[in-house]
Amino acid sequence: MPILEIVFYLFSTVLIGSALSVVTVGNPVHAALFLVLSFFSAACIWLLLQAEFLAIVLVLVYVGAVMVLFLFVVMMLDVSAVRPRGGFAAYLPVGLLVALIMAVQMFLVIWTRGLETQLMPEPRPEGYSHTSEIGRLLYTDYLYAFEIAAVILLVAIIAAIALTHRRRPGTKSQDPGQQVRIIREERVRLVKMSPDGEEN
Amino acid sequence: MTINELQLALPEIFVLSMACVVLLADLFISDERRGLTHLLAVLTLVFATILTLRVMLPPGEVLYAFSGTFIRDRFGDVLKVFSYIILAGVFVYAKHYLRQFNLFKGEFYTLSLFALLGIMVMISAGNMITIYLGLELLALSTYALVALDRDSRFGSEAAMKYFILGSLASGLLLYGMSLIYGATGSLDLATISAALGDGMGDSMLLTFGLVFVVIGIAFKLGAVPFHMWVPDVYHGAPLAITLFISSVPKLAGLALAIRLLDNGLIGLHGDWQGMLVVLAALSLVLGNVIAIAQTNIKRMLAYSTISHMGFMLMGILAGTPEGYAAAMFYAIAYAITSAGAFAVVIMMSIDGREADQIDDYKGLARRNPWQAFLMLMMLFSLAGIPVFIGFFAKWQVIAAALQAGFVGLSVLAVLAAVAGAFYYLRIVKLMYFDEPDQEAPVSAPVDFRAVLTINGVAVLALGVFSGGLISLCVSAFV
Numbered sequence: 126m127p128i129l130e131i132v133f134y135l136f137s138t139v140l141i142g143s144a145l146s147v148v149t150v151g152n153p154v155h156a157a158l159f160l161v162l163s164f165f166s167a168a169c170i171w172l173l174l175q176a177e178f179l180a181i182v183l184v185l186v187y188v189g190a191v192m193v194l195f196l197f198v199v200m201m202l203d204v205s206a207v208r209p210r211g212g213f214a215a216y217l218p219v220g221l222l223v224a225l226i227m228a229v230q231m232f233l234v235i236w237t238r239g240l241e242t243q244l245m246p247e248p249r250p251e252g253y254s255h256t257s258e259i260g261r262l263l264y265t266d267y268l269y270a271f272e273i274a275a276v277i278l279l280v281a282i283i284a285a286i287a288l289t290h291r292r293r294p295g296t297k298s299q300d301p302g303q304q305v306r307i308i309r310e311e312r313v314r315l316v317k318m319s320p321d322g323e324e325n
Numbered sequence: 326m327t328i329n330e331l332q333l334a335l336p337e338i339f340v341l342s343m344a345c346v347v348l349l350a351d352l353f354i355s356d357e358r359r360g361l362t363h364l365l366a367v368l369t370l371v372f373a374t375i376l377t378l379r380v381m382l383p384p385g386e387v388l389y390a391f392s393g394t395f396i397r398d399r400f401g402d403v404l405k406v407f408s409y410i411i412l413a414g415v416f417v418y419a420k421h422y423l424r425q426f427n428l429f430k431g432e433f434y435t436l437s438l439f440a441l442l443g444i445m446v447m448i449s450a451g452n453m454i455t456i457y458l459g460l461e462l463l464a465l466s467t468y469a470l471v472a473l474d475r476d477s478r479f480g481s482e483a484a485m486k487y488f489i490l491g492s493l494a495s496g497l498l499l500y501g502m503s504l505i506y507g508a509t510g511s512l513d514l515a516t517i518s519a520a521l522g523d524g525m526g527d528s529m530l531l532t533f534g535l536v537f538v539v540i541g542i543a544f545k546l547g548a549v550p551f552h553m554w555v556p557d558v559y560h561g562a563p564l565a566i567t568l569f570i571s572s573v574p575k576l577a578g579l580a581l582a583i584r585l586l587d588n589g590l591i592g593l594h595g596d597w598q599g600m601l602v603v604l605a606a607l608s609l610v611l612g613n614v615i616a617i618a619q620t621n622i623k624r625m626l627a628y629s630t631i632s633h634m635g636f637m638l639m640g641i642l643a644g645t646p647e648g649y650a651a652a653m654f655y656a657i658a659y660a661i662t663s664a665g666a667f668a669v670v671i672m673m674s675i676d677g678r679e680a681d682q683i684d685d686y687k688g689l690a691r692r693n694p695w696q697a698f699l700m701l702m703m704l705f706s707l708a709g710i711p712v713f714i715g716f717f718a719k720w721q722v723i724a725a726a727l728q729a730g731f732v733g734l735s736v737l738a739v740l741a742a743v744a745g746a747f748y749y750l751r752i753v754k755l756m757y758f759d760e761p762d763q764e765a766p767v768s769a770p771v772d773f774r775a776v777l778t779i780n781g782v783a784v785l786a787l788g789v790f791s792g793g794l795i796s797l798c799v800s801a802f803v
Contacts, residue, residue, distance in 0.1 A: 265392065266391075266392040266394070267392070267394065267454065268391055268392075269334070269390075269391035269394045269395050269455065270394055270452070270454045270455050270458055273446055273455065273458040273459065273462060274458060276341060276439065276442065276462060277458065277461055277462050277465060279439075280436070280439045280462060280465050280466055280469075281465060283348065283432065283435060283436065283439075283469070284436065284465060284466070284468070284469030287430075287432040287436070287469060287473070288469060288472055288475060291475070
């Protein structure tokens with residue numbers, strides 16, 4: 126199936142290229158948009174593997190919700206484009222050398238042993254539903270893992286609040302509870318006045 | 326899922342529930358009565374110990390739950406019980422420090438209990454997914470703990486470094502796991518082991534996956550060349566957190582290595598043995614040599630951790646039950662001793678300044694003889710001087726490596742231990758033979774001193790009567 130392979134490599138190239146751009150572009154809005162592109166390419170690769178439910182969830186949750194939130198935050202914070210830090214060029218030769226050595230090593234291993242992997246999964250029978258299959262696995266075989274994932278989310282919330290929430294002394298704020306509970310005597314002082322304007 | 330399966334995981338369920346209880350109860354506890362949170366957390370550990378010991382499995386028996394994602398065996402039970410006990414000690418030590426440095430908040434206890442849950446999940450994981458999730462639970466809680474002192478520049482920097490490097494390592498580990506999944510078609514460690522035994526799977530994919538898995542493990546242990554985060558995190562984190570990181574998570578690191586490499590990938594033993602030899606040799610040499618040059622005791626103990634992880638790897642790489650038992654003994658011995666050593670550093674920290682320079686220990690014997698003596702025992706144990714627990718730990722791992730035929734590595738380990746003795750003994754010399762710079766006596770609350778004394782006695786007694794603990798570790802791998 127050469128056409129599938131071509132499509133796979135196309136999306137993979139886009140994915141790697143956009144992922145690299147996320148970390149290299151200076152403008153945070155552009156970086157967020159590149160992240161959207163890389164999520165989208167990953168979703169397309171999953172579609173090729175016939176994992177349609179995961180692909181759609183990735184687009185819905187990450188592209189649709191998380192990245193839009195990201196963009197909101199970036200735009201609201203008004204983060205200006207940062208110039209890349211210096212020293213990139215100085216480390217480039219060493220980095221390239223290491224990368225080259227690693228690439229050569231990997232190729233040597235692959236070359237001598239040969240790559241014999243099955244690229245595509247078996248086609249599923251008609252009427253097979255990934256959604257119900259994932260749901261069944263998630264709540265039966267992987268119930269324990271599912272619960273721990275939930276605990277990880279809880280820890281993320283606790284950590285985020287513990288690290289960012291602080292009570293500053295001296296900030297002016299209103300307490301609606303206090304405001305509602307007020308009684309007339311605290312707000313209005315009745316003063317008896319004599320006709321000539323003197324308080325008695 | 327049956328009620329029996331839930332019963333097997335009762336300690337985990339209990340710790341999770343209590344972590345949530347501590348989280349909620351702390352909201353209603355005022356700052357003056359924060360000791361209640363501490364008490365609740367310590368009680369949690371006490372009851373968790375009882376729950377785990379209540380159904381301690383006989384040697385050799387393994388029970389599975391939740392479709393094999395959870396394993397209950399003696400190895401896990403022993404490691405869990407030691408995790409509870411050491412964490413309880415850490416809580417008592419930390420309380421004194423957190424009070425002094427205005428960090429005495431409920432989050433420390435909540436996050437530590439969640440980290441403990443992550444450790445427990447890793448210890449009894451039967452599936453690569455559970456291992457990874459346990460690791461992330463531990464790591465996320467630890468990142469937040471390192472940054473607990475938000476006004477400290479060093480703490481934030483350390484947390485940032487830890488977070489970025491830790492995420493990278495988690496990514497590498499996950500990548501390795503996915504390659505192994507691709508080769509064997511399963512995430513279940515027992516199934517993977519069986520598949521490898523049948524000679525199934527593309528050997529190239531497996532080797533690639535194995536490399537990434539080993540890198541992930543090496544990073545989490547802090548073995549050279551994946552050790553760069555250790556000194557910075559140890560140095561930057563508040564002392565109480567450094568104390569925590571240097572003790573209990575080491576047991577999780579051991580469990581991570583043994584579950585993945587032995588339970589899952591023992592079929593590739595020939596491949597990972599060579600990698601671990603390199604990691605162990607580099608850690609032994611680099612850790613001990615660089616520690617000599619340190620003037621900051623937190624950094625010095627960080628480099629000493631790196632070298633100790635090298636020793637622990639020597640036991641694992643043998644790939645025999647004796648080797649694993651030796652590594653387990655080493656991890657427990659190291660966690661106990663390291664907690665004691667950092668406790669002394671905490672005790673020295675007065676007036677809002679951490680006593681992290683080695684010159685601070687000048688003449689400690691005159692300011693507080695008993696504390697100096699306890700520190701001497703911890704340092705002797707870390708250096709591997711006979712009678713103390715550290716000596717028997719080193720003895721065991723070197724014997725295991727010799728049995729597996731690694732004579733060169735064993736000689737290197739002994740030489741590295743001799744080089745390492747220099748910097749431990751330097752502190753002893755400062756404590757006993759130098760004039761103190763300041764005369765202020767060193768003291769701590771009574772519970773702190775009591776636990777520290779028990780800790781010191783344990784380092785000595787577990788050394789003198791090391792047979793019991795050794796046979797306990799051996800029984801975990803029958």
